Amino acid sequence: MILMVGVFFLNFLSRVVMGPLLPLIEMDLHLTHSQAGSLLFFLSLGYFITLLASGFVSQKLDHRRTMLISCLGVGVATLGLSVADSLWSMRLGLFGLGMAAGPYLPSAIAVLTHIIPCKYWGRALAIHETAPNAAMLVAPLSVEFFFAFLSWRSLLLAYGLLSLCVFVGFLRWGPQTDLKGQAPSPRVMAGLLTKPQIFGMCSLFVLGASVSLGVYTILPLYLVSAKEMAISQVNYLIFYCRIPSLIIVFGVGWVNDRLGPMRTLAIVMGIAGAFLALLALADASWVWIVVCVQSPVAGCFFLPALSAAARMGPPSQRNLVVSICSAGGILFGAGVTPAFVGWMGTKGQFDLAFILLGLAILLGLLLLPLLRTKEDPLKDDSAGAAC
Numbered sequence: 001m002i003l004m005v006g007v008f009f010l011n012f013l014s015r016v017v018m019g020p021l022l023p024l025i026e027m028d029l030h031l032t033h034s035q036a037g038s039l040l041f042f043l044s045l046g047y048f049i050t051l052l053a054s055g056f057v058s059q060k061l062d063h064r065r066t067m068l069i070s071c072l073g074v075g076v077a078t079l080g081l082s083v084a085d086s087l088w089s090m091r092l093g094l095f096g097l098g099m100a101a102g103p104y105l106p107s108a109i110a111v112l113t114h115i116i117p118c119k120y121w122g123r124a125l126a127i128h129e130t131a132p133n134a135a136m137l138v139a140p141l142s143v144e145f146f147f148a149f150l151s152w153r154s155l156l157l158a159y160g161l162l163s164l165c166v167f168v169g170f171l172r173w174g175p176q177t178d179l180k181g182q183a184p185s186p187r188v189m190a191g192l193l194t195k196p197q198i199f200g201m202c203s204l205f206v207l208g209a210s211v212s213l214g215v216y217t218i219l220p221l222y223l224v225s226a227k228e229m230a231i232s233q234v235n236y237l238i239f240y241c242r243i244p245s246l247i248i249v250f251g252v253g254w255v256n257d258r259l260g261p262m263r264t265l266a267i268v269m270g271i272a273g274a275f276l277a278l279l280a281l282a283d284a285s286w287v288w289i290v291v292c293v294q295s296p297v298a299g300c301f302f303l304p305a306l307s308a309a310a311r312m313g314p315p316s317q318r319n320l321v322v323s324i325c326s327a328g329g330i331l332f333g334a335g336v337t338p339a340f341v342g343w344m345g346t347k348g349q350f351d352l353a354f355i356l357l358g359l360a361i362l363l364g365l366l367l368l369p370l371l372r373t374k375e376d377p378l379k380d381d382s383a384g385a386a387c
Contacts (some may be wrong), residue, residue: 005131007104008104008105008133009134010075010166011104013138013139014159014160016132018039018043019242020144022040027040035347036221040217040339041339042091043097044334046095046101047098048095048330048335049099049369051103055320061180062178064111064175066181067111069103071163074163075163075164078159078163079161080093083096083224105321107353109310109322112125115175115177120257121310123254126306129253129300130246133249134166139238140234140242144239147157166182186321188299192335200367201305201309201325202324203364204325205328206270207269208305210357210360211276212298212302213296213333214333214341214357215276215294216238217282219238225350228281228352237288241292241296256303261307262304262371263309264303265305266368270365271297275358279291335373341353
């Protein structure tokens with residue numbers, strides 16, 4: 001499981017580092033805010049496509065080999081990005097990086113929920129979720145360190161080489177399982193998509209990805225442009241604000257096992273949405289307080305969300321449920337949202353964009369009661385939920 005955390009860490013780090021790098025890339029390639037925001041859309045578009053298609057790969061191969069291919073692809077794509085020198089080469093490189101990263105998560109969740117008893121899913125997912133939280137912590141610090149000595153291209157080169165090293169380690173010592181996934185056949189997809197709960201979870205993933213990944217990637221550009229903070233100041237702020245998330249995620253895992261994923265989602269989304277709207281109203285003297293609450297709480301969204309999604313289908317279809325729910329979230333939440341905020345920023349309406357986004361997250365709480373099922377009540381029996 002430690003190696004899976006390592007693979008997920010680099011899978012996530014290679015993507016979220018684009019947020020802290022965005023102001024530097026924007027200046028180096030002479031991009032507008034809207035063009036810079038579009039880079040994140042292409043990254044999410046590639047991720048969306050292979051996330052949905054990952055079932056074909058895991059069915060033909062198995063989940064272990066699917067994770068291996070993803071790890072190798074992330075390393076190669078990140079190396080390619082390090083030599084990109086134009087807007088379209090960056091767009092194509094990020095599209096490729098997204099496609100390489102996409103197949104990992106459905107296979108990882110399928111393997112974890114296969115080998116871990118249902119009543120411990122919250123804690124197991126908490127360990128796995130330390131990877132993205134640690135990645136969000138390391139990304140701004142690594143940008144600040146490399147920017148002092150080298151260029152953003154050198155940082156991407158280092159990430160690419162590190163991903164290839166982890167690929168070799170996972171190939172040798174990774175979990176030995178021949179568990180296969182299920183491809184999204186018309187019959188299976190029709191059975192899943194006729195469930196109203198699936199559509200509800202897709203909507204929640206869009207909102208959750210917006211408040212966590214979408215905000216994280218565009219936040220440095222927002223703080224530099226709208227709040228007139230220095231790049232180094234922003235990177236250190238994001239770094240320090242992410243430290244609590246490494247502890248909070250275990251508390252969220254415990255709450256998830258005790259109260260169930262839906263009530264846990266209500267707590268996370270309520271806090272994250274309210275403080276996101278408040279972010280637009282804060283001035284530079286106390287904006288750090290808002291960021292230090294919103295960022296670590298929002299980063300815990302996926303733990304209860306994935307736990308809830310895994311309960312919405314039989315074990316053989318868990319990779320499909322996770323793919324369907326995550327795909328829309330990544331495309332719209334992590335792709336369209338930062339592109340929209342960047343476009344609003346170009347129009348001088350950065351603050352309004354964050355207010356609207358925060359209100360949308362709070363309205364999303366109304367979806368939670370609609371996701372209640374006989375097999376998955378709002379308060380799950382952690383020792384006896386149907387898994």
